[in-house]
Amino acid sequence: MGLIFWSHLVILSCATLTSSVQIPIQAPTTPPNSKSTMPEIWDFNATPSLNSTNHLIFDTVGSLAQHWTNTRYRNGHTVVPGTVPIGTLLYHGTDQPEVPTEPDWIATDPDHSYVFCRTSSASGNSGCWHLTLVVTRPLRVLYFDGTSAAKMQGGTMDSQDITVWGQVKPEWTWNERKRINDLCEWGRKFGLDGFMRMEMDFEIMLCNFANGVEIVSHLNLDPGKDAHPAGLDLLSLSATYVLQYRSIEAGGWHNTYPGETRVKLDLNRLISFYDTNLFPSLVFARFGQERWKHRLQGLNAVDSKTFQAKLQEVLTQSDDAGSGVDWSTLIHVVVDRYAERLEILHYLLNTTSTAEHVKRVQGHIRSMVVQHILYTYTPSPESTNYSWAVPVYEHCATTHTRYISSSPSLSARLTSSESLILHSIQEVSKEICRVVVGMWARGVELGFDTIPTSPSSSSEKLDPGTATTICQWKERTEALMAWLDWSVWVRCRPECGYEEICYLPTWPFLDGPDWPPLPGPDVDEARTQLSGEGGEEGLHVRPIPKCIRRVEPFGF
Known part of the structure; x- marks a missing residue:
């Protein structure tokens, strides 16, 4: 998926605890023969199609005229x-x-x-x-x-x-x-x-x-x-x-x-x-x-x-066609809301080894959806597929787009381009909330909210069932982040020093500041290398961020 994760301190081994091969970083598929008591639209098991491009539309639209993502891809x-x-x-x-x-x-x-x-x-x-x-x-x-x-x-x-x-x-x-x-x-x-x-x-x-x-x-x-x-x-x-x-x-x-x-993009x-x-x-x-x-x-x-x-x-379309919705800002409202919180969740799930840490993880997840938890909600471990949590899932997924999609007068003004963007925001929001609300609901049913705070909880090791749940959460979080593939998570680690900047190699400076070579007798050979003819090694390797100097002596 193109997203590189840096694990901080991996204490748990999901492969060992679950006695299976660790799930690769990709969007999970819906379990075969799974049954649900709720409409598929709010089924916690209903994952995006492997051919879905909603996350790609969301990210490309949200990255227009931005140098970092358009260098990365x-x-x-x-x-x-x-x-x-x-x-x-x-x-x-x-x-x-x-x-x-x-x-x-x-x-x-x-x-x-x-x-x-x-x-x-x-x-x-x-x-x-x-x-x-x-x-x-x-x-x-x-x-x-x-x-x-x-x-x-x-x-x-x-x-x-x-x-x-x-x-x-x-x-x-x-x-x-x-x-x-x-x-x-x-x-x-x-x-x-x-x-x-x-x-x-x-x-x-x-x-x-x-x-x-x-x-x-x-x-x-x-x-x-x-x-x-x-x-x-x-x-x-x-x-x-x-x-x-x-x-x-x-x-x-x-x-x-x-x-x-x-340049003002329409x-x-x-x-x-x-x-x-x-x-x-x-x-x-x-x-x-x-x-x-x-x-x-x-x-x-x-x-x-x-x-x-x-x-x-x-x-040839009229310049004033459209609804007036600021789509770029709306996309970044979603990114700003979840980018850092998902990254912290990934960190916490890689440092979880005690009951106290589990409570901390559950608290972090709850804080991500707390604005959607009704006072009257009633957890029910006996329910099928967390059906009691569906209202939280639905409200979380639709909060940013509900008015746009439900207003007849506004919907009528949407261009086909706007409808495409709207659908991408809806589907990205839905997948984020499916994963996050699903983990929160699981934690509620397992009593993670009520783990007592005591000296023993800070050193108490996890029982096998809890450890397996944390491993599953880690895999789901990584899968979600890989599916979203937001470039905000791609940066230099460790951070660059004061005399450096984080640089993502871009054409024509892929191999250092002296590329492309100055015009001369080797220009044809240089162009062949730059264009990738005769093989795709080297210059077609995915750009990886690195620290370069921003004061003399310059160097890549």
Whole structure:
């Protein structure tokens, strides 16, 4: 599932206590032939389908324009229209003194664009050129999530390929000039001004430098210290490291929510390739694969046409269509509520060895659902499948979305994109509450709430039945966290020192700050390595967070 867990102190051995192989970290399946006395919708045994993508839609929508998650999962699955507001500054670095007269790339941060501020070999050592633009009218853009500016094979550019060419074109991975020209030509009929992508920071492929933007400054800058006359990049290795780090640092400003906010994304018109109703061919293409390997190459011709039709629909849809619900905030209300609490629960379940610890775990679980426990609830160990706890489960699962789904006037205003997001929030909330409320109900029935606090409870060892229950809870918690797969749980451990930052390797700095290699005789070989041709070892390994220096001497 892509989530790495760090156990703190594992005292219990679930495999030993249950005399079976430990359950792997994946969403559990519904027990065969299980029976329930309640409707399936609130059955504690009814787990998500193995083909469910609700958690993936939830996480991708909640991670839009955020650098950390879109670095962790390079292959984007979401296409979203957006606007760049009036007054926004955008930047372009080059070796040319002229303003571009054809489509070109601009950065949202000057630290990113300055990396491309180079001296032309034809002009000698005459500095570089850095252009600052201001947006004079809202620019209409289309955003591709993932590390969509990474010139790599393996899926990073799939959604762009399908948008403009109708199919994945791996042979054009490095043909960026064709890509930007064709995208701008395609987008003209929809009034698009550009396309937003991400590499070490965010960029926009701007189609026209004379429409919707004005020049703030066009400066002839010093390209850096210790310039060397030979070569296209005149920076010394040390100075190069400093500038490359600054571009990485700027990208890191947008690591987490709310991400890059200078482009306002319209979630009412979002398209997700995890929408199994629109793109059923991808269900088969990704079956049995972990999320890291998901890509769009398996999209068949029928679904590709469906995408083109859907894209035309959302790009011609009224800008004021939709319900007005702030979906991004709503998703993060759920994440904020449960992320740290689930992580602490996982920690407690890995340090539980006494009766007093069991009571502490039960208290923590209860605190996660206490707002949903009615005063009149009556525990009943004789009930089947915790039926007495169903009201708690239902209220917990629906508390954030009940009004949206039950209001006829609001529901009528939902776009199809909003309905997709709403369903993902409902299903993610339901699974969290199914697991957490189910553990709480089990603890109530076993009397964990009433364990007496005494000197003996702090040293009293667990009986086999209680120890088995704690092991089951640990496995269920890990399975839930792996299914959710929230990137907030992926960070450097141990924490980085003050002179360091936690860095998730991103293209093009996958192997150190000097990648990609500077243009020269080995550029073709370097591009082959970067794009993954001739094998997928090394550069296609999942990014793992690591501490890197943020003050000189820089090093990866």
